[in-house]
Amino acid sequence: MTPATDLVTRTASTPFEFKAAAHLLFIEREQARNLAELRDALLSCSEDSIFQHTFRTLEEHHFIKEGFSNDFAHWASSELGVIGLGERLASLDVREFTSLSSLRSRLIQLVEDFLARNPNVREQTAENPFYFCSSKTVVLPVQTRARDLAEFIDGLKQVSVHSIHYHFIEARLRRKLETNDFSLWLQKELGLSQAASQLDRIDIYTSTLEGVKRKIVQILQDTTD
């Protein structure tokens, strides 16, 4: 077994290049005033829309520690008043999905199941419709790179929450893996398997993104102690 001190001083053969993503919001054609329309729109909307209202909205509201999960859940609860569906939609953890098509299927399934059990809410109308939007992403090369753990921790402290979201949350869609860029690099390049799996257990829904960043730094600093 490799001594822990060797791992924390190890130099990576491929440095970690920090990046961030910037998103531009587009207004789409789909709108929903009731659950039947929401189900239809979920079927027809683009994957960019699914991304916007789940992954991306989490970034837009990164400062909220509790009570906000995704736009569909928020609209179902606050505009339609269907709290039960709102709770189920809110319990979706985007990190369990490595493709937007599987996330779309799950959203549709939750709405259809609720409609089947509660046919009376089918035509219940919201005062404010759900407007489908989508986002287009531009990846930004942040001029921060790391070759070892110390540089990696320094880099994490410097980069914005947009960079954390890009590497820690959006990465799943890019890599089609249930993990994140940080864990993959720490495991592959520095052999820090335990720290890598600890990062994957951070709860992003009960913390702000700044809080997530602090937890990542804390886990890695504990590794060096």
Next chain:
Amino acid sequence: MEDSRSIPPQPDITGQSQADVPSPRERRKPRIPEVPPLAPPPAQLADYEAIIGKSQLDELRFLASVLRGKTVKMVNSTAVGGGVAEMLNRLVPLLGELEIKTGWEVITGGNDFFEITKAFHNALHGGEYALTEQARDVFMRHTEQNRQRMNFDEDFIVIHDPQPAGLIASKTDRSSRWIWRCHIDLSNPNTEVWNFLQPMVERYDAAVFSSPAFARQLSIPQVLFYPCIDPLSEKNKELEESYIREVCDNFGVDRSRPIVTQISRFDRLKDPVGVIQACKMAKKYVDFQLVLAGGSASDDPEGAIVLREVMEAADEDPDIIILDLPPWSALEINALQRASTIIVQKSLKEGFGLTVTEGLWKGKPIIASAVGGIPTQVIDKLTGTLVHSVEGCAYQIRYLLMHPELGLQLGRNGREHVKENFLMTTNVRRWLLLFRLLSEGLNPAPL
């Protein structure tokens, strides 16, 4: 970078110290300058680092670096007054600092043209209007004159609002990208006027709206840019505590007691009388002062009528402070917002509601009606409280005054919401992204 601020302790809501408080009559004659003060020099890009952090400012510079050397022309219908001119006054120099040469031109026209465009503006908001052949001719004649006078050699041409929309006739097949930035609500337009404008709008490469609810179904891509505030403007910059105190003393506002404030012009759609009714209900249970501050009463006949209605509803109550302020009162309004315990915006109808954005930015708990763009800003119970009635407003005033810790939490979240989504720097970021994506045919590299 985390934004850290100290939040002053909240006053005791049961306190009744009213010593040295001027009478209502004295309060209604605040000492404010009779002429506009000189505008301060505009902030530079680097000045925003203290607010958004170095990493986010660097991201703006990276985004701009790809566009370096590109040129932009902004066109609107007025150089001074109004939110669009105010926004362009900040946006144009900031893009210039990012080495994207940005010009700004204003269309010209006679009284006949601007009377028609004002009628168009009202009609696009849903007002009744019969579009005549003569009105079309006047609109097209002035559009043609402006087209002949201006050239459009820049890489990106941004046309603001309907007045100059017809300039799109100058679009050729060359590489310029044309963007229509619509700042008004098109959710329920007069059909005749919209049918006249729509073919022009659909020749643009993209249209930008302030809310999905304000947009139309169009054949071109539609982009969402939320309106924004400048955190370094007179209206929003940090103020010395001594200045806030001076303004409150000047206006007869007692800072030892809670202050509930609504900032808005005296307009029935802002429901100032409803705010007074809500406060009278709430005052049966909690002690506070109400400040209603706004303007437009002197040069707007309807505003003067509404102001009289508000004074009557206040009925000489010493705890209702009504301030009719001139348009150059940005610093005073900033101070009043910062002195407030709660900020209310009980509008019956609203555009985006930038006074709500201002209040959120100052870390204040907001109680606001769920109309227009307000629900985008006030996420109920997370960044503020949404209400639907006078009674609901009264209850939330009581609740937040009795639970100041909740107010602090809402205020903190609200400020972060603005920082992420509704600041001038976010707007610069959106423009850079749009220019870049249009350059790439709206097909960025996949994730």
